[in-house]
Amino acid sequence: MTRSHFYNETSTERAERVKDYSAQGEPGFKLLIVGCGMIGREHMRVATLLGRARIHGVYDVDANSISLAQEEFAKYSAQPFQVYQDLQTGCADPEVDAIFICTPNFTHFDVLQQIKHSGKPLFIEKPMATRLQDARSMLLLAQDYPGIIQLGMQYRYKSQYLDAFHEVKQQGSLGAIKTVTMSEYRPPFLDKVKQWNKFNEYSGGTLVEKCCHYFDLINLMAGARVETVYAMSGQAVNFVDFEYEGRQSDIDDHALVVMRYSNGVKASFTLNMFSQELYEELGVTGEKGRILATERSSFTAGTRSKASIMVEVAGHPAYTGLDVTYPDPIEPSGHHGATFFEHEAFIDQLEGKAQDSATCEQGLWAMLVASAAQHSAATGEVVAAKDYATAQGLADVLVW
Ligand SMILES: NC(=O)c1ccc[n+]([C@@H]2O[C@H](COP(=O)([O-])OP(=O)(O)OC[C@H]3O[C@@H](n4cnc5c(N)ncnc54)[C@H](O)[C@@H]3O)[C@@H](O)[C@H]2O)c1
Structure with a gap:
């Protein structure tokens, strides 16, 4: 196939x-x-x-x-x-x-x-x-x-996001989409070798490091070029007293980002990293209704995730919600099964089969939104994405 x-x-x-x-x-x-x-x-x-x-x-x-x-x-x-x-x-x-x-x-x-x-x-x-x-x-x-x-x-291969994309892009269940909201609530960044993720210099900043996943998904869901980005962020609770090799941690632990896309789609992203448990949510609204895709999980060893999708479109079988958690042994294998299908896509390509896995171009677009959001949060300004990209020397590689 x-x-x-x-x-x-x-x-x-x-x-x-x-x-x-x-x-x-x-x-x-x-x-x-x-x-x-x-x-x-x-x-x-x-x-x-x-x-x-x-x-x-x-x-x-x-x-x-x-x-x-x-x-x-x-x-x-x-x-x-x-x-x-x-x-x-x-x-x-x-x-x-x-x-x-x-x-x-x-x-x-x-x-x-x-x-x-x-x-x-x-x-x-x-x-x-x-x-x-x-x-x-x-x-x-x-x-x-x-x-x-x-x-x-x-994250493209997380079951609830795959299904949301399937409904919106493949089935056209919502008609033309108008708004996209994503959020992630989770515990703080984990320990890493030499604690590189506690410092903006080594991670690229929280929105680049962690949230490029979400900006990738929002970009794909919007299906257009990002026009403006506005963000607020800060380091409120996590690692405020954390030092490694004499250096003070400087990473954000919460953020709110809003974006407008060239086709009029409006989007937002919320991050909170001082929550007890992991909760991710994607909401998409369109002419015909709303999709809500969620994932609940935990860092507690031995616990399992629960992914679900709700398609609030008249007559849809998933109107009141559907459990879409991957079964064993896929779900426990890594990122609730997403890594399994990421590997499948990679191996398929090694075998010469077509797969639209994440490209460097898509990775750069996700980084652009993240970086523009960090710039907005630092300056308090609304960032015009194209001007920002041009100022960053990207005009020759990004087509608007
Ligand atoms: N796709 C995802 O969901 C996901 C999840 C976690 C991490 N990541 C990414 O994976 C990367 C690694 O993250 P991690 O959580 O495994 O971090 P980690 O600190 O647990 O592991 C990084 C490893 O790289 C080694 N290393 C450092 N510099 C090296 C070099 N020059 N050559 C060879 N080895 C080197 C370190 O010694 C360490 O063992 C990061 O880019 C991170 O953002 C992605």
Whole structure:
């Protein structure tokens, strides 16, 4: 089947299709994981679960991360993997078919510079970079790159968002859409190796680091170019007294952002990071009604998420709500099953099948909204996105 959009299939169809996921194929592709921290280990786990690729090797600058990866991997796989002492040896290894860049945000650009000569297919974690100029260079590189480059915007594959996109874009259930609202309530940022996520310089800022996922989804849902961005944000509760190596944390823990798009769609995003539990919500309204897509989850070990969609359109079977949580073993495998389908999209592309996974161009648009919002919050001004992009030197790569 040729899929032209990630939302062509509903989450239920996806779950049904991969019920016998182990029969999908053999682990033909060999992956190198660069950075085996929290998400690198999730990729190792999910790649193994999907079973169409296997972990050939890892490279990390931190011995503890490597030990953790070895210990965890041994619990679910009897296969050995290489630990490379340097990046060049890993990426030059002819056995390596594709490379996952799972290092902290501020290192993505440098790591890419070091491995781009390999021409191997790349998966790059989000956000693609911390600076718009670096993201621009990455987009230019991607245009001539011989292999695929997929960004780690796997929230597209969260069941409730897939289904919301399916309703709006595939089924046209709402008619022309008018407003898009998204929100995330969650506990504070987790511990990271060397605490890079507590500092704007290393993360790119909270709205770039965490919220590029949501701006990607809002951009896609609006289906137009962002025109204006206005935001307020601050650091109210989290890490206000946190210091690492003598440096005070400076990251925002809450934000409100409003956007207007060139087709008249109005959107908003709310972030709160001093909540007890995780709650995400997407609301879309159109001529014919409203969609509400939600996810409840927790950082408490052993708890499961619950995803649902409500389509308030006369006569719709999901009018009063539908549970769309992915089933076992997909849901517990990483980001409530989204990472599983992100891997499927990547492997499909390695096999030459069409998939519209996140591109560097889409990653840059998401970063632009996030960065404009951070600029607005810092200055108190409404940001005209095109002027801001031009001032940031992006006029040659973004088409309005
Ligand atoms: N897609 C998602 O939902 C999602 C979720 C979590 C993290 N991420 C992204 O993944 C990346 C990593 O995040 P994390 O949570 O795993 O962080 P982490 O701190 O847990 O792990 C990062 C690892 O990279 C290693 N590292 C640092 N510099 C390196 C270098 N130059 N070469 C090789 N290894 C290096 C560190 O030693 C560490 O082991 C970040 O960009 C983050 O934003 C994405």
